[in-house]
Amino acid sequence: MASWLGDGSVGILLTSKQYENKFYTMREAAVIGTTFSAVSITFSLVVIAQVELEHLFLPFYGAICLAGIVAAIIIPRLPPLRNKKDTFIDGTKPSEDAEVTPKGHTTFSWGLDLALQRAGTVTSAKSVFGEGVKNAVDMVFGVLPVVMGLGTVALVIAEYTSVFEILGTPFIPYLELLGVPEAVAASKTMVVGFADMFIHQS
Incomplete structure (x- = not known):
């Protein structure tokens, strides 16, 4: 979660x-x-x-x-x-x-027991802090290059090609059926929206 x-x-x-x-x-x-x-x-x-x-x-x-x-x-x-x-x-x-779930336990109580067992394996605050820093570094160097790369590629495709326009064409009849104004223009933005998450984050 x-x-x-x-x-x-x-x-x-x-x-x-x-x-x-x-x-x-x-x-x-x-x-x-x-x-x-x-x-x-x-x-x-x-x-x-x-x-x-x-x-x-x-x-x-x-x-x-x-x-x-x-x-x-x-x-x-x-x-x-x-x-x-x-x-x-x-x-x-x-x-x-x-x-x-073992007998004598509810799902919640058994989950709580497992959580306490897991917490009991923590040896010190220093180890938790160190693991947190390591995870943060992994995220920065593992995620950012991918996000920036995909965002850049998506931006180039959106600005200089008609790929998203072609991919959005099948949505036009549905948008017209729903009464969306300017369905053709809206269809182009629907597919771009998926890439938009990367573009904004990069």
Whole structure:
């Protein structure tokens, strides 16, 4: 769920580390990385401020979260996520009783016990701080080059080619059906919007 709290790219990086440390299987990592990686609240506020609709921020972000939850329920049941192997990075399978709640525990109490056990492995504040700094450095040098590279490429394509215009053409009939003004112009921006996240962050 950490992915919901920060930028999607950061969430994906954290999910990748969890997969590499055998906390997630391939399928779990793929599902979390693709359906639970939302753009941060602060960036969403910047975006909605551009169209001067800040007073609608709560319903706007609520709709994003609701759409994300619906997608998280449906998308993992469809290919290609459905076809991902439920194995760890080394090819081993998770224990069959790994998700079983022991007798005498509720899901919440067992989760709390596991959290306390995990917290008990912390040896000092210095180790936590060191791990935090290491993760921050990994994010900076692991995420920023990718974001900047994709953002630059997307910007060049949007400015100097008609790729996004062609990709947006199939949306025109739907936009016209919905009564969207200037459907042709809107269709171009729909596809650019996906790349726009990278362009703004770079």
